[in-house]
Amino acid sequence: MADLRCDIAGVKSPNPFWLASAPPTDKEYNVVRAFKAGWGGVVWKTLGEDPPIVNVSSRYGAMSYNGTRMAGFNNIELITDRPLDVNLQEIKQVKRDWPDRAMVVSLMVPCEEENWRNILKRVEETEADAVELNFGCPHGMSERGMGSAVGQVPEYIEMVTRWCKTHTRMPVFVKLTPNVTNVLSPARAAKAGGADAVSLINTINSIMSVDLDIMAPTPTVGGKGSHGGYCGPAVKPIAMHMVAEIARDKETAGLPISGIGGIGNWRDAAEFMSLGAGSVQVCTAAMHKGFKIVEDMIDGLAYWMDEKGHQTLDDFRGAAVPNVTDWQYLDLNFETVARIDQDLCIQCGLCHIACEDTSHQAIAAQRDNGARRYEVIDAECVGCNLCQHVCPVEGCISMVEVENGKEYMNWTQDPRNPMNQKAAE
Amino acid sequence: MDNQPDIAAGRLPESAYAENFGDVHPPLDRKAALVESSRCYFCYDAPCIEACPTGIDIPSFIRKISTDNVRGAAQDILQENIMGGACARVCPTEVLCQEACVRNTQEHKPVQIGLLQRYATDAVMEAESHPFTRAEPSGKTVAVVGAGPAGLSCAHRLAMLGHDVVVFDAKAKAGGLNEYGIAAYKVPDDFAHREVDFILEIGGIEIRHDQALGKDIALAELRRDYDAVFLGMGLGGVRALNLEGEDLPGVHNAVDYIAELRQSDDLRSLPVGRKIVVIGGGNTAIDIAVQTKRLGAEDVTLVYRRGPEAMSATHHEQEFAQVNGVKIKHWAQPRQLRGAHGRISDVVFEYTQLDENGRLAGTGDAFSLPADMVFKAIGQAMLPLPQANGASDLLEMDGERIAVNEQRQTSLPDVWAGGDCVKISQDLTVAAVQDGKLAAQSIDSFLRG
Numbered sequence: 001m002a003d004l005r006c007d008i009a010g011v012k013s014p015n016p017f018w019l020a021s022a023p024p025t026d027k028e029y030n031v032v033r034a035f036k037a038g039w040g041g042v043v044w045k046t047l048g049e050d051p052p053i054v055n056v057s058s059r060y061g062a063m064s065y066n067g068t069r070m071a072g073f074n075n076i077e078l079i080t081d082r083p084l085d086v087n088l089q090e091i092k093q094v095k096r097d098w099p100d101r102a103m104v105v106s107l108m109v110p111c112e113e114e115n116w117r118n119i120l121k122r123v124e125e126t127e128a129d130a131v132e133l134n135f136g137c138p139h140g141m142s143e144r145g146m147g148s149a150v151g152q153v154p155e156y157i158e159m160v161t162r163w164c165k166t167h168t169r170m171p172v173f174v175k176l177t178p179n180v181t182n183v184l185s186p187a188r189a190a191k192a193g194g195a196d197a198v199s200l201i202n203t204i205n206s207i208m209s210v211d212l213d214i215m216a217p218t219p220t221v222g223g224k225g226s227h228g229g230y231c232g233p234a235v236k237p238i239a240m241h242m243v244a245e246i247a248r249d250k251e252t253a254g255l256p257i258s259g260i261g262g263i264g265n266w267r268d269a270a271e272f273m274s275l276g277a278g279s280v281q282v283c284t285a286a287m288h289k290g291f292k293i294v295e296d297m298i299d300g301l302a303y304w305m306d307e308k309g310h311q312t313l314d315d316f317r318g319a320a321v322p323n324v325t326d327w328q329y330l331d332l333n334f335e336t337v338a339r340i341d342q343d344l345c346i347q348c349g350l351c352h353i354a355c356e357d358t359s360h361q362a363i364a365a366q367r368d369n370g371a372r373r374y375e376v377i378d379a380e381c382v383g384c385n386l387c388q389h390v391c392p393v394e395g396c397i398s399m400v401e402v403e404n405g406k407e408y409m410n411w412t413q414d415p416r417n418p419m420n421q422k423a424a425e
Numbered sequence: 426m427d428n429q430p431d432i433a434a435g436r437l438p439e440s441a442y443a444e445n446f447g448d449v450h451p452p453l454d455r456k457a458a459l460v461e462s463s464r465c466y467f468c469y470d471a472p473c474i475e476a477c478p479t480g481i482d483i484p485s486f487i488r489k490i491s492t493d494n495v496r497g498a499a500q501d502i503l504q505e506n507i508m509g510g511a512c513a514r515v516c517p518t519e520v521l522c523q524e525a526c527v528r529n530t531q532e533h534k535p536v537q538i539g540l541l542q543r544y545a546t547d548a549v550m551e552a553e554s555h556p557f558t559r560a561e562p563s564g565k566t567v568a569v570v571g572a573g574p575a576g577l578s579c580a581h582r583l584a585m586l587g588h589d590v591v592v593f594d595a596k597a598k599a600g601g602l603n604e605y606g607i608a609a610y611k612v613p614d615d616f617a618h619r620e621v622d623f624i625l626e627i628g629g630i631e632i633r634h635d636q637a638l639g640k641d642i643a644l645a646e647l648r649r650d651y652d653a654v655f656l657g658m659g660l661g662g663v664r665a666l667n668l669e670g671e672d673l674p675g676v677h678n679a680v681d682y683i684a685e686l687r688q689s690d691d692l693r694s695l696p697v698g699r700k701i702v703v704i705g706g707g708n709t710a711i712d713i714a715v716q717t718k719r720l721g722a723e724d725v726t727l728v729y730r731r732g733p734e735a736m737s738a739t740h741h742e743q744e745f746a747q748v749n750g751v752k753i754k755h756w757a758q759p760r761q762l763r764g765a766h767g768r769i770s771d772v773v774f775e776y777t778q779l780d781e782n783g784r785l786a787g788t789g790d791a792f793s794l795p796a797d798m799v800f801k802a803i804g805q806a807m808l809p810l811p812q813a814n815g816a817s818d819l820l821e822m823d824g825e826r827i828a829v830n831e832q833r834q835t836s837l838p839d840v841w842a843g844g845d846c847v848k849i850s851q852d853l854t855v856a857a858v859q860d861g862k863l864a865a866q867s868i869d870s871f872l873r874g
Contacts, residue, residue: 350469
């Protein structure tokens with residue numbers, strides 16, 4: 001069986017599956033249940049200075065899609081609303097009781113060196129493995145100059161990270177907000193400040209839905225709503241892009257990454273790790289189905305690794321990074337066309353209407369003695385894949401490579417590129 | 426003692442009747458409807474539309490259900506089929522839209538189109554306002570004979586198009602077979618009556634009851650007094666077995682007993698035999714067999730002279746009867762109905778097979794089934810024709826039924842016909858509705874000519 005042991009920035013855990021800093025890690029009771037269920041680590045829900053913040057009711061919004069609940073999810077909850085002492089005592093107790101699990105403590109205090117120094121000292125006393133700087137929370141705290149208000153300014157990130165590295169022996173994870181134009185700026189800043197790792201993504205600014213009866217956004221608090229942090233399965237592609245950008249950037253390559261965003265099963269985790277994530281953090285999926293989902297994550301990942309011959313996580317970590325490239329380096333001479341397997345086709349016609357109405361008029365709708373038949377017109381097909389995506393039958397439409405005998409040629413080499421013509425002149 | 430008939434009312438505890446004659450397919454609630462509607466692929470050139478005799482845009486109405494646009498969904502249904510509510514309950518969807526659903530090819534599990542149609546139409550029928558309005562009055566009045574699905578569909582469409590309509594019906598209540606002929610558990614809670622009221626909400630339709638064509642009214646008078654005539658009186662007659670013993674007490678026409686059951690205020694008071702024999706292979710045979718079983722009959726045997734695939738009741742209906750405890754015997758035809766003590770006692774059947782020419786033939790071997798009651802359900806027939814009653818021109822026939830063209834126009838230029846009384850109809854509620862709709866559109870062109 002594959003070895004799932006994880007070591008990221010010196011923080012060790014029996015598996016790479018951690019619970020993200022969020023309601024599931026707010027107190028001892030939940031965290032102990034998580035560890036009993038098999039989770040490899042937790043990032044304790046963000047601690048702040050006393051007096052504790054207060055929360056509103058209600059706090060969550062969700063998007064259902066075609067009967068699937070919580071395809072997207074958001075929250076307007078703030079950091080922990082419990083006294084600092086209580087949290088620290090519980091963290092210390094849980095770490096003592098579960099020494100093999102990763103215990104990372106999320107922190108958010110005002111942007112003054114003294115404040116950070118004080119809280120770091122207190123966290124160290126708990127024997128926690130690391131701290132995670134919450135520079136990502138997009139609501140409530142940001143309006144008080146914390147959370148994403150810091151995370152959106154690279155200079156602040158670098159400054160606070162450096163303070164933390166100065167004042168603690170613990171590894172420092174910097175949690176990044178996706179609410180920026182380019183995630184590399186804050187990631188580079190974190191690295192410059194000495195960060196041992198980055199965690200991403202935090203939640204995305206969002207309005208989940210509008211209640212059209214009361215004309216207010218959801219979740220609604222006394223007739224009003226506020227933007228909240230978006231997460232869940234729907235954000236996974238955004239998160240993976242940001243992880244990959246950091247993994248392949250010259251400046252940040254090699255900086256350990258704890259991947260977050262829509263991870264709900266072993267496959268999601270394997271994808272994040274292939275893009276360079278060392279550990280992964282989960283929240284929405286656990287809030288939806290409970291902690292037991294980690295069982296599938298653990299054995300699903302191990303079985304897949306066995307099948308692929310990977311013995312440790314390092315065997316495939318970052319393996320997909322070299323294949324993430326810029327558009328301009330894609331092979332313009334690579335061609336595919338769609339093929340419809342007529343034996344599998346159920347005659348729904350979706351490939352035809354999608355291509356006819358919105359693409360290249362490359363799928364003909366025919367009637368053969370009254371029976372519907374959909375055929376690809378090779379000469380018109382540009383290999384865009386739309387038909388394959390709309391087809392409801394697995395394996396019915398495949399994209400077949402066309403052997404055109406042409407050599408690899410990318411945009412930088414293409415004579416049709418006006419920049420190349422200029423250079424030639 | 427063996428031959429004493431055992432016929433009794435109230436065979437079951439009181440609570441059983443409500444359960445046995447309540448909704449056979451409970452409606453979908455919102456959540457279930459949303460999940461089921463999400464299964465529809467919204468096919469291009471959807472096969473289900475082609476399979477619906479009224480051509481409802483099924484993918485469109487299902488998509489609207491999935492977005493909570495239930496009014497829009499119902500509008501899509503009702504504009505093609507004003508009896509979409511009844512059809513959602515009584516259509517043999519397993520051989521129509523749901524058989525065509527592409528999900529069958531994929532997973533043998535079609536989208537539950539009938540139940541979704543009911544979800545949308547129920548919601549709109551409960552709403553306060555009628556979903557359609559009438560065009561400017563045309564000043565024309567059309568006579569419609571028969572207030573069944575064909576007649577009401579025709580009347581509603583004519584009213585929408587601005588014409589006034591007078592509907593003549595032989596019975597005391599409108600609705601036709603929906604009111605008198607279909608199994609009670611398919612249209613419970615007085616649905617047929619509620620649907621008639623819903624249709625009449627459009628306005629401009631007057632129904633005159635107890636007006637039978639050929640008895641109380643004549644086609645010639647209707648042609649004289651109205652701008653056009655639509656005939657949708659169905660099949661008033663019942664086929665006979667033409668066998669010895671057919672007139673014995675205890676031998677009934679299935680349609681008569683079903684009508685009595687449908688009009689009964691108290692099913693406990695309805696006498697039913699312990700041993701029942703049903704002769705026939707259509708939906709009426711299934712309906713009488715299952716309903717007598719659900720009234721408490723102990724042994725119900727349905728006998729059909731050919732094999733299961735030749736029955737006009739669908740496979741689904743046959744299975745439904747069997748699940749309800751009805752025994753179906755194929756390949757046997759009745760030869761004699763025997764009596765004892767002045768009542769039916771048993772039916773003698775002869776086994777049948779196909780001869781070398783593919784024709785049905787008796788094998789010569791016989792068996793007998795004891796019966797307290799026998800129900801004949803071998804089909805209905807046209808009553809003697811209206812032209813005997815003073816029509817100046819002859820209505821052309823096609824076999825036993827009225828001949829019509831694609832527009833449901835008869836050989837008389839101002840007379841249209843539809844439903845079970847025309848040859849090209851499929852003997853389905855939904856087909857009758859389509860006949861009425863097409864006829865109304867043709868009548869409208871004729872009147873505006």
